[in-house]
Amino acid sequence: MNAASDLCFFTSSDGELAYRDAGAGDLVVLLHSGFVDHRVFEAQIPALAAGYRVIAPDVRGHGASANATRPFRWADDLAALLRHLDAGPAALVGVSMGGAIATDTVLEYPELVRAVVVSGAATSEFEYTDPWVRQVQAEQARALGAGDIEGWVAAFLRFVPGEHRTLDDVDPAVLTRLREMALGTLAKHTPDEENHHVPMTDTWSRVPKIDVPVLTVNGALDAPDLIAEAERLARTVPDGRCATVEGTAHYPDMERPDAFNEIVTGFLGSL
Template identity: 35%
Template sequence: MTSTTLRGVTIDYDDLGPPAGLPVLLVHGHPFDRTLWAPQARALTGAGHRVVTPDLRGYGRSGVTPGKVLLADFADDLAALLDHLGIERAVVGGVSMGGQIAMEFQLRHPRRVRALVLSDTSAAAETDEGKRFRNRLADRLLAEGMDGYAYEVVDKMLADYNVTAMPDVAARVLEMMCATDPRGAAAALRGRAERPDYREVLAAVEAPVLIAVGADDAYTPVAEAEAIHRLVPHATLAVIEKAGHLPGAEQPERFNAALLEFLAAQV
């Protein structure tokens, strides 16, 4: 674990694997931290890749910016982190909100994207109903904290059958959610409520794209991944069986196999 100050906030991150390996930047979703990617970091570094996993501002051990944090803020933080590490171009991947941050990164810093990995995410702009929901949830988290919300949604973050079948995974996911600072989670929710439509961005992507999705994702179902797949010129779709919204945690061997196969073509 290492920390640095970037754009006015302390960012904690791991930089693992050989410095000369293919750089892979993995971005966690809400409300998690970089340890969500631990199974992928082990597999990728074992294959000779360099893996960078930051805690986004407001999450994990990184500093908190109260109020509102836009996806653009997160994307620019990532660009600053790559600058700090001396990495010009990287494979940029994310899950859920992290996938939307990866899309925002493609929008703002396209020349730095060697390839994209989009897991269990959505490219469309937030709806009016979604905006109201995210802002109400932000208010709730600030008033009540994270625990009640975490226990309510764990069976959507994971496939419901995996909550009982994989108690260690469920416990780790709950631990991350409950440990998140409500101020950071609320700020991200308010910013995410204002996200733009990334479909035009994706339609113009020239880099290779891996689209992964849990077969039983309740938040961003397979149909959403298929829609992105149809949109993106150079895309591969991997449906991860027996997984929900977090296939990298629920079925790491299957997820890693798809990811490693994709990365092998980028070296």
């Protein structure tokens, strides 16, 4: 699954974007969290590919996808890929940053989306207020500014257990996979590199117009403000619902894949 030969490539307007393509049937797109790549969904791709065509891209600047050389938006990249595949509309399943991409895409390109699942996310217009999270983010910024890659990774991995657990409470294999992916993505970039990503604005005023089913899946131990924002998303759309995965924080898909898969497949089967 991790071999480069398993990847397909789409020639976008700014370099090649990589993705996995597995299974057959209605289209489901898996959108990974920040600093990692499609391998976050190692436990979801085969499970979903049993009944669906599963596309798992590497977001621009992550994994095997090209870095940006000019301004871009996540939603535009995903829309271009979906049109290239000519297989939609798609159910979008995103974790963290990937969840924000899913929501942004249904707002901008509603004709390409038939359902949305967001885990640990709402729209892309979110800023943490939780003191513990902001402290960890400050540690990441300090480490990155000092060129301390190991320090940055150590801080990044603290989001896996969350505030109320320790790394010892997490399967070491999950931490190893996340560390490997994060180091791979960091290696693609330089400290002085310009950030070409163009954020979307005024998203919440459009959320009530989302006319496809939306499911939020939250790890019960994730940051309280993030959980509240996800629940707000589910309340604000016409057809929204929430699910919780106990005993996990920001990566329920990795820590409790069976529970996560059951929730997602049940939702997809109801469409």
